[in-house]
Amino acid sequence: MRRKSAAYDAAHCFHCGEPNPARMHWRATMDDVQAVFCCAGCLAVAQTIGAAGLSSFYALRERDSVPRRDDGVGDAAASEAVAGPTRPELADDGMASVALLLDGIRCGACVWLIESFLQQQPGVLGATVNYATRRAQLRFDPNETTLSAVLAAASRIGYRAYPYDPRRRERMARRESRRLLLRTSLALLATMQVMMFAVPAYVSVDGVDREHAALLNLASLILSLPVMLYCAAPFFVNALRDLQRLRPGMDVPIALGIGAAFTSSAWATFTGTGAVYFDSVTMFIALVLAARLLELRVREKAGDALELIARDTLLMADRLDAHPGGKVCERVIAASVPIGSFVRIAAGAPVPVDGIVVEGRSSVEESILTGESWPHSKAVGDRVMAGSVNRDSPLTVEVTSTGSATMLAALSRLVERAANERPRLAKLSDRAATAFVVALIAIAAVGAGVWWFIDSSRVLPVVFAVLVVSCPCALSLATPAALAASAGALGRRQILCVRPDTIEALSRVTDVVLDKTGTLTTGDVRLTGVTSCGSMDADRCKSIAAALEAGASHPIARALADAARDGSVVARDVVAVPGCGVEGTLDGVRYRLGRPQWVGELCRAPVPMHEVAANEISIALGSESAWLAWLRFGDTLRPSAAALVASLRDMGLRVSMLSGDREATVRHVAAALGIDDWRASASPDDKRAYVGALQAQGAIVAIVGDGINDAAALARADLSIALGNAATLTQWTADAVVLGSDLARIAFALRAARQTFRVIRQNIGWAIGYNVIAIPLAACDLLSPLAAAVGMSVSSLVVVGNAWRLSRLGRSDDVTDRTNRARHVADSDLRTAVASIT
Amino acid sequence: MDILLLLIPLSVVLALLIGAGFWWAAMNGQFDDLEGPAHRILADDDRPH
Numbered sequence: 001m002r003r004k005s006a007a008y009d010a011a012h013c014f015h016c017g018e019p020n021p022a023r024m025h026w027r028a029t030m031d032d033v034q035a036v037f038c039c040a041g042c043l044a045v046a047q048t049i050g051a052a053g054l055s056s057f058y059a060l061r062e063r064d065s066v067p068r069r070d071d072g073v074g075d076a077a078a079s080e081a082v083a084g085p086t087r088p089e090l091a092d093d094g095m096a097s098v099a100l101l102l103d104g105i106r107c108g109a110c111v112w113l114i115e116s117f118l119q120q121q122p123g124v125l126g127a128t129v130n131y132a133t134r135r136a137q138l139r140f141d142p143n144e145t146t147l148s149a150v151l152a153a154a155s156r157i158g159y160r161a162y163p164y165d166p167r168r169r170e171r172m173a174r175r176e177s178r179r180l181l182l183r184t185s186l187a188l189l190a191t192m193q194v195m196m197f198a199v200p201a202y203v204s205v206d207g208v209d210r211e212h213a214a215l216l217n218l219a220s221l222i223l224s225l226p227v228m229l230y231c232a233a234p235f236f237v238n239a240l241r242d243l244q245r246l247r248p249g250m251d252v253p254i255a256l257g258i259g260a261a262f263t264s265s266a267w268a269t270f271t272g273t274g275a276v277y278f279d280s281v282t283m284f285i286a287l288v289l290a291a292r293l294l295e296l297r298v299r300e301k302a303g304d305a306l307e308l309i310a311r312d313t314l315l316m317a318d319r320l321d322a323h324p325g326g327k328v329c330e331r332v333i334a335a336s337v338p339i340g341s342f343v344r345i346a347a348g349a350p351v352p353v354d355g356i357v358v359e360g361r362s363s364v365e366e367s368i369l370t371g372e373s374w375p376h377s378k379a380v381g382d383r384v385m386a387g388s389v390n391r392d393s394p395l396t397v398e399v400t401s402t403g404s405a406t407m408l409a410a411l412s413r414l415v416e417r418a419a420n421e422r423p424r425l426a427k428l429s430d431r432a433a434t435a436f437v438v439a440l441i442a443i444a445a446v447g448a449g450v451w452w453f454i455d456s457s458r459v460l461p462v463v464f465a466v467l468v469v470s471c472p473c474a475l476s477l478a479t480p481a482a483l484a485a486s487a488g489a490l491g492r493r494q495i496l497c498v499r500p501d502t503i504e505a506l507s508r509v510t511d512v513v514l515d516k517t518g519t520l521t522t523g524d525v526r527l528t529g530v531t532s533c534g535s536m537d538a539d540r541c542k543s544i545a546a547a548l549e550a551g552a553s554h555p556i557a558r559a560l561a562d563a564a565r566d567g568s569v570v571a572r573d574v575v576a577v578p579g580c581g582v583e584g585t586l587d588g589v590r591y592r593l594g595r596p597q598w599v600g601e602l603c604r605a606p607v608p609m610h611e612v613a614a615n616e617i618s619i620a621l622g623s624e625s626a627w628l629a630w631l632r633f634g635d636t637l638r639p640s641a642a643a644l645v646a647s648l649r650d651m652g653l654r655v656s657m658l659s660g661d662r663e664a665t666v667r668h669v670a671a672a673l674g675i676d677d678w679r680a681s682a683s684p685d686d687k688r689a690y691v692g693a694l695q696a697q698g699a700i701v702a703i704v705g706d707g708i709n710d711a712a713a714l715a716r717a718d719l720s721i722a723l724g725n726a727a728t729l730t731q732w733t734a735d736a737v738v739l740g741s742d743l744a745r746i747a748f749a750l751r752a753a754r755q756t757f758r759v760i761r762q763n764i765g766w767a768i769g770y771n772v773i774a775i776p777l778a779a780c781d782l783l784s785p786l787a788a789a790v791g792m793s794v795s796s797l798v799v800v801g802n803a804w805r806l807s808r809l810g811r812s813d814d815v816t817d818r819t820n821r822a823r824h825v826a827d828s829d830l831r832t833a834v835a836s837i838t
Numbered sequence: 839m840d841i842l843l844l845l846i847p848l849s850v851v852l853a854l855l856i857g858a859g860f861w862w863a864a865m866n867g868q869f870d871d872l873e874g875p876a877h878r879i880l881a882d883d884d885r886p887h
Binding site for chain 2: 190209216
């Protein structure tokens with residue numbers, strides 16, 4: 001950790017670290033440092049933190065840790081709406097306690113800040129934040145404060161908190177997770193100690209003293225007993241259940257193996273004859289439990305992230321004032337719409353409430369609710385359900401039931417689906433492992449039969465050597481562990497695998513189809529350039545334009561407000577002329593911003609020459625005396641787009657781009673990114689057909705998209721990836737969701753998946769080679785049970801260790817390095833690209 | 839080598855004690871959040887402002 005004050009430079013915002021605008025207006029003294037801020041929002045958050053005496057947060061936080069800027073409007077209301085169904089629990093002493101799900105925590109300092117700040121709020125008795133799960137437990141006095149007041153306080157320092165109902169199921173899941181951790185750790189502890197007791201037998205040349213050996217065996221037995229009775233209990237329970245259902249799974253051979261080995265070892269200990277395998281038994285149990293713990297943790301994390309998305313995408317409803325003939329009178333949170341009122345559902349929007357269609361005809365996709373991806377056609381009188389998606393045209397619906405219950409039920413299905421399904425490959429390897437164990441028992445039986453005739457005293461050692469030396473770990477342990485580890489690595493990079501087979505599909509991709517709008521480009525209107533055509537410099541022109549549009553809220557005004565953060569210039573007498581533009585006075589000079597002809601009437605000069613690229617629109621700025629500037633607006637490329645295309649190429653993937661946009665626009669973007677294969681003006685059907693054509697050539701197609709228009713193509717592709725800020729629909733049909741806007745993550749995901757399958761192949765190769773050599777040796781009595789146990793243990797460590805490497809993906813330098821290099825290359829490409837567009 | 843007759847049982851008792859201690863810790867939620875407390879102890883300064 002470093003002190004922010006030492007490293008602070010005035011060029012960057014004290015709070016969020018973004019570059020400050022050229023004119024720095026937001027200043028404050030924080031901790032004896034003259035701090036400069038990029039915007040009023042950051043200043044407000046920092047002042048709130050400072051006023052609470054918590055400014056050492058800035059010294060404690062890690063580099064990239066930035067609380068979200070306060071979005072202000074709506075947050076408290078939204079939190080309150082979610083809070084509706086989740087009433088705080090009242091304790092016996094009259095104090096309320098509630099669980100919160102927190103968004104925006106990035107390092108330990110955030111935890112400290114939230115706890116300290118919330119505890120300062122009146123009426124709050126305690127706030128404890130769990131850094132690992134991003135959850136908080138809040139206790140407060142309901143007579144002194146309300147939940148929404150506390151939530152509003154959290155949002156003032158830049159964190160969003162959602163009340164969260166720790167359902168019974170979840171409490172049980174936590175207890176289960178604790179138990180599994182305990183089982184694994186106890187088994188590992190016992191393994192260590194039992195191994196130590198086993199070492200004398202491995203290393204001594206003339207054998208251990210009889211009396212000492214008996215003592216060591218007894219000690220091993222005492223330590224293995226709790227492992228067998230407690231740690232391994234789930235194997236026996238599951239095996240029993242499997243046998244009752246006549247569907248033997250992986251737990252049956254495990255239970256058989258450890259049960260038999262333990263019983264015979266215990267027998268050998270008491271009778272003083274025969275070999276003991278306590279070390280192999282405990283180690284095997286510990287390793288299997290460790291793999292299961294790892295898998296569970298990864299699934300929990302994926303579930304949490306999805307839950308957060310679910311909370312973040314609050315459903316809003318457009319309420320109509322009357323029906324028929326009503327118009328949209330307010331946009332409200334779906335849960336608060338009165339039953340019996342009417343709501344309008346736009347095309348492509350999720351249905352916010354349960355209701356009956358009273359106007360319009362459309363098709364509605366209910367895949368989230370029914371799992372069926374084919375849309376149902378809905379007309380007047382049909383019922384629609386909250387959580388389904390209206391696809392074609394607007395509908396008016398009479399509300400029959402509301403509440404987050406319906407929607408949350410639907411979303412929790414998604415979360416559960418991701419958390420509970422086992423990947424096809426893991427199932428396959430389970431089946432293979434079971435077959436392997438059955439074959440193994442057969443080999444052991446045959447070996448026993450053969451040795452019975454050769455030398456009956458060797459039967460037991462041979463059977464155990466065969467059973468112990470074989471190692472199905474590569475199948476039963478390493479494959480699930482590899483899949484779980486790489487899912488974890490992807491999760492850390494904000495890539496969520498929604499379906500269980502996503503990683504396998506990712507590793508096989510040969511073609512990547514990119515959507516343009518909203519994927520390669522940001523999808524918002526941005527100010528892309530200012531060309532001054534008079535004496536005034538471009539920055540000044542931008543400020544004037546922003547001042548003229550300051551009161552408006554249309555996309556261009558927002559783009560101007562984003563571009564010119566300098567709010568010091570104020571225009572007066574602003575008049576908006578519909579269809580033409582705005583007119584206003586600054587420092588006694590009249591300005592017009594808008595259509596060239598209309599601006600020209602004020603300037604009394606002919607429209608000067610200018611060029612506009614195909615993917616842009618331009619508006620003019622002029623004063624009474626002269627033309628001032630052209631302001632160009634367009635959809636900008638994401639900074640990481642070129643990096644993505646470059647690294648996909650590096651990986652030997654074919655890249656193509658589809659867009660419903662005009663040809664000229666698409667050609668520009670394609671040229672800027674170096675994509676040769678592109679289609680413009682593509683309808684949803686065209687996109688689907690294009691993907692189908694690629695598949696017909698044998699390609700495995702991954703499609704990256706966002707818009708509603710992509711849904712059909714996404715469903716057709718072998719793998720669909722949606723950006724986290726994309727339209728809701730595609731998130732629900734996608735196989736993977738990439739949160740945030742860093743496209744480089746997509747390349748990372750593909751690379752990580754390939755690495756995963758390389759590791760799985762290595763493991764299976766190793767396991768086959770090892771078993772092919774070791775099992776015949778053991779069956780021929782060329783391998784002592786001791787050597788067999790060591791061989792098996794080393795073999796399992798090799799495969800599990802190899803799988804574990806995957807969890808370090810994305811942390812290891814070489815991956816980051818390559819990404820950085822790609823980004824560097826891409827930056828220069830981007831500059832060329834921007835130059836060619838503007 | 840008679841000392842082994844003492845040391846081996848002792849190691850078993852120790853391992854069982856450690857196991858029991860671990861049981862208590864896990865069931866009391868000591869392992870629920872492994873990162874937060876490490877930061878919290880560093881952050882907890884009470885200097886006046």
